[in-house]
Amino acid sequence: MSLPAIKARCHPALEALLPKPVAAKRALPDWVRAMPSEAPSAVLEGAMVRTVKHCPPFLDALSLGILIPLACDLHFEDGAVRWDWDFPPLPDTLISRAPIGMHVPEQATGAPWPLAVNSVLKFMNFWALEAPPGWSLLFTHPMNREELPFRTLSGVVDCDSFRDGYVHFPALWTERDFTGVLPAGTPVAQVIPVPAEVPGLEVGVMDADQVAANRGVQEELGREAGVYRKRYRR
Structure with a gap:
């Protein structure tokens, strides 16, 4: 029996502007598609070994749940970030107009997190998410996506009841000298449904x-x- 769907809703004025959430299994990274099935091993004197492309648990993790995309292009240069998008006036909501925010470093006091910049960045999410009854949503860094220049922090939210709010995504910026564009549509969080009642051990x-x-x-x-x-x- 299939589970009810996770529902993602945005403000009607933003529908044409925002990249849409997508099932993770339909958005595997290009490097997985391009990597070979086998490769010669220097450790094994050139013998061919199977790559992780043959590992179902690895691929199933990449394919689990849904991905929330970055709302617009972010331009990074000389330690600063800027964006340019045609965000409409929304007098009927208090949603942020900025696609990215921040937490001051003191909010991470005592946490063993190496901060490549002097704050914890926060990707703003413009989609209200509703989980099926009895389910929570785990928000985490896109699985096995170590090529991304950030690491999204993990959290669980009871989105069966908290279905009318927005869950945003704090992230550690991991590449201090990153210069370039983080394009709209980049996955910034993977969303995985988990039971609200956790099994015992x-x-x-x-x-x-x-x-x-x-x-x-x-x-x-x-x-x-x-x-x-x-x-x-x-």
């Missing part, structure tokens, strides 16, 4: 049958490529 040891089953899985994985994808992946 049971810790124990395997019984004899479980030890035997575990050994069987290990042998199967060592004997045949693609076992997880073919037999265990939903």
